[in-house]
Structure formats: structure tokens, C-alpha cells
Amino acid sequence: MTQTHDNSTDNLEQKLAEFEQKIADEQKIEPSDWMPEAYRKNLIRQMSQHAHSEVIGMQPEGNWITRSPSLRRKAILLAKVQDEGGHGLYLYSATETLGITRSEMIEALQTRQAKYASIFNYPTLSWADIGAVGWLVDGAAIVNQISLQRTSYGPYSRAMIRICKEESFHQRQGYELMYEMAKGSAEQKQMAQDALNRFWWPSLMMFGPHDTDSAHSAQSMKWKIKRETNDDLRQKFIDQTVPQIEVLGLEMPDPELKWNEERGHYDSGEIDWEEFKQVINGNGPCNHQRLKHHIKAHEDGEWVREAVRAYRAKQKPQADNQVA
Amino acid sequence: MNEQQTNLYRFLIALADDSIVLSHRLSEWCSNAPYLEEDLALSNVALDYLGRARMFYQYAAEVEGKGRTEDDLAYHRNEREYTNLLIHELPINDFAFTMLRQFYLDVFYVKYLQKLSLSQDKMIAAIAQKAIKESRYHLKRSEPWIIQLAQGTEESLNRILVAKEELNDFIGELFDMSEWEKSLAENGISVDRESIKAEWQAYVQGFFAQSDIELDSVELRVHGGREGIHTEHLGHMLSEMQYLQRAYPGNEW
């Protein structure tokens, strides 16, 4: 407290230099380490958004639990949705290491200050959508998360390593469901094609805007919060997924998907960025429904949480007495 | 099937129906619970009951010997053919109702499965041995919830009392023996449900006493599940559960 202004500025500069050196040396930043406020804020934004995505994603998939067409599939889906909730919990805890509470994060979600993956603002309309979500949405998430395993913040990196294993499992199960439907009856094949067509573009949008239009990209890359650009990750996803569509024997959801020998990548059509903007800004097909659902569950549960608090408060004096 | 096989088949179907119907109800909590932790925990219990249902259906299909599958049995029988005890099918209502039903059933299954694990039928005994571990764990979770809600706020206590009132009519059926179940019990294959009643009552009463709640006398009141006479709720559940199988018969999923 006796430091002069000059001293603390020197101090700050030195800390920042040490921090940036650590990042340059590929060392992980840990919760107890000093970090610039903007780094902390950027991480809270990204990690809480990730946690919210896991939790909100439980809704479109949960939409089919009670209608799963076989007991085996029901068990797989229920376990998957449960995994996603677990990812949410794990990520909330990891984010709490940055000095924010879960209830603050939930409030930010419910008041639209925090976002979640906009893919979950699309509805799951047929059983094949459950396959498409596992295959494409978890698939896109994995591409992103594998990259994030090298993120500079230790707790986030470790969370990604742990979560990725389960996401790969989900993706395989989703693809297997799609495969069964694509090779099934004419009606099932049609459901599979329709699901692919509807989820293809929103899956590509999951990687965010073009690098040139991305608000947070440059700073996040510099601090190694992000390790690869949106467009690079999107290309990776397209390249790995097109051959999988061929195996399914379904039509390409984008007529412009073509192998480019020169680039060594698939070319693809342009994303409808207007739709992307609309959904991000709250005007997608299910934005209202998803938040309303989350808020309703939260409000319906308030009496339970209140009871728990009251019960704990009553126990406390007793515990104190026992000590005395 | 001879008479003993028919009885065995009916018994397995009944236990499978109990499990699948409760699993369905519990899974309805997913993304609707008061805590994210409870979304996960209730899904977990739902998964355990789903696993039980599948083991009983698979065995039932084998006993029947007509080449039907677990899915044929779950998805292609109507509400008059389902023989679950009614308590399992009641809607989830609020969290107090769901947890009180679960507590009642957890206490019941811990005692019932204990005896069923001694069944002369090796397969049934094996399923019960697996299931009882789950039920013991479920009980460890439902008990603290009943205590917290009963001793939390006036509202939470009141909700427990309302749930108790509604469930009261459906407890008796848990201890009711059908003719075919009696005959299986005599052969050491099933369990005499009536023999568990006093134990169940004593346990629940003792547990309730901590929170100054009284258990009403347990008598057979609303019943009929084993004969396929259900509440109005089951038909809606099955129309949801069976929708795809019914709309697209003959497809593999």
C-alpha cells in the first residue's frame, strides 16, 4: 500500500512481461498466477459461453429422450445428455477459478449478457436430428476442442482434454445412428437427408465469423486462448466430414462442396451470414424457447434451493452447539 | 409355454414394465431440475431403471421363445397389456412428489431385491444382485432430500405432505400378490411382497419420525396395474414413448 504510482506501474509492466514470456514459452497460466484483466475477462466470456452451450444443448437433445425408438438408443441418448450436463458442471467449476460464481454466470445467461452456441437455437424435428447433432455438432465441437487442448489457461486446457474423449464417443454414436437411418427404409433415409441439410450450415456457423470479421480473434490468438483461426478450424471440419457424407450415401448439403486438388481442401459455398447474425442476436427459431425453458426450470426450482438453504441454516447452530 | 413358464413370463414383463415406466418419468426431469447436479442425478437413476427394464424384457423374450425382442415388448404392447404397478406411472408433479415416490420405492426395492437376489431362478437372482446395489445408492440420495425438504421451509414441508397424501393411495399395491406371483413365490422364484410390508412401514415410519411426519396406514386402495387397469396417465406416456415404432412399423432404429 505504500508503493508509489511509478513503482506499481513498473510492477505491472514487469508482471505483464513475465506473463507474456510464459505464454511465449508455452507454459500454462494457472488460477493463482497473475494475469491481465483483459485475459481474465476474455476467458470468462469464452469458458462460460462454452459451459452454457453444454447446458442449453441438453434441451434439443433432451427433446427426444422420451420418444427414442429403441431401448438401446434411449440409453445412449440419456447417457449422452447426462454427459453434456457433466461437461457444463465441469466447465462452470473451471470458470469459477477466474473469480466468478456459477450463479453469476447463470444470471448472465438468463439476462442475455452471456451467449451459448447458436446451433442450439435450431429445433430437433425428427429422430435423425439426434444423429445429426451427435455427428455434426459434437464433431464440430471436437475440432474446436482439440485445438483448445493447447489453450494457455491450465484449467481450460485440462477441461478440454477430459471432455474431448467423451465428445468423440458422442460423435461416433451420432454417426452410427445416421448410418442406420441412411441405410434404412426410404422414410428413414429421407429423415437422415433432411437432418443433414438442416444441420449442415448451422454446424459450419459454429466456428464463428470469418477471421477478418471476428471481434475477439486477434487478441485471443495473441494470448493463445485460441490456437487456430475460425476459418482454419471450419476447413478442417469440412475436410473430415465430406467423406463421411459419401459413406452415408446421402446427397451433399451444399452443391458447391468440391475437392480442390490445388489447395488440398474441399471448396464450399458461402455461409448465410445474415442468418448467422440473426440467430446470434436472439432471433433464431428457438432462442426464446431455450431461454424460457432454462428460466422456468430455474424458477420452478427456487423453492427447493430455498429449502436447502433454510435446512442448512437450521443445522448450523446445532453444529456450533456440538462444538461448544 | 407351460403354466410355470407363463407365470414366469408375466412376472418378468411386470417387473420390466415397473422399471421402464419409472425410468420414463425420471427422464422427464432432464434439463428441468432445480440444480444441474439433479438433472444428472435423476438421469442416472432413470438409466439404472432403464437397464433393469432391458434385462427383464430380454429375459422375458427368451422365456417366451417367439423371437420377440426387448423393443417388441416395450414398444408394441398397449396400455391394457402393460402391467406395471400404478405408483411408477404417476406424473412427476413437483420435485417433492418425485423424491418422495423415489424414497418409497428405494426403500421398497432395497428390501424386495434383497429377497429376489435369492431367487431359485439364476437369471433373476443375477439381475436382482446388480439392481440392489443401484437401489441402495438411490436410497442414499433420496433420504437426504426428504429430510431437507421436510425440515426446510414451510413450503417445502407442505409440498412433501401434499405428495404423501397423493401417494398414499398407491403404496398398498406394492405389497399385493397376484395369483400367478404367489405360485412363483411358492416355487422360490419370486418374492412374497406381503412379507415386506411390515418392514417397509417400520423403516419409513422411523425415518419420517425424524421430521415429525406420520405415515398413514398402508392398505390396498387404488390398484389394478397387474391386470392392465391403469391411471389415465399411462396411455399418454405410451403414445409418446411408442410413437416412432408405431408410426413406422418394421423399421430398425
Ligand SMILES: [Fe+2]
Ligand atoms: Fe459436451
Ligand SMILES: [Fe+2]
Ligand atoms: Fe457431446
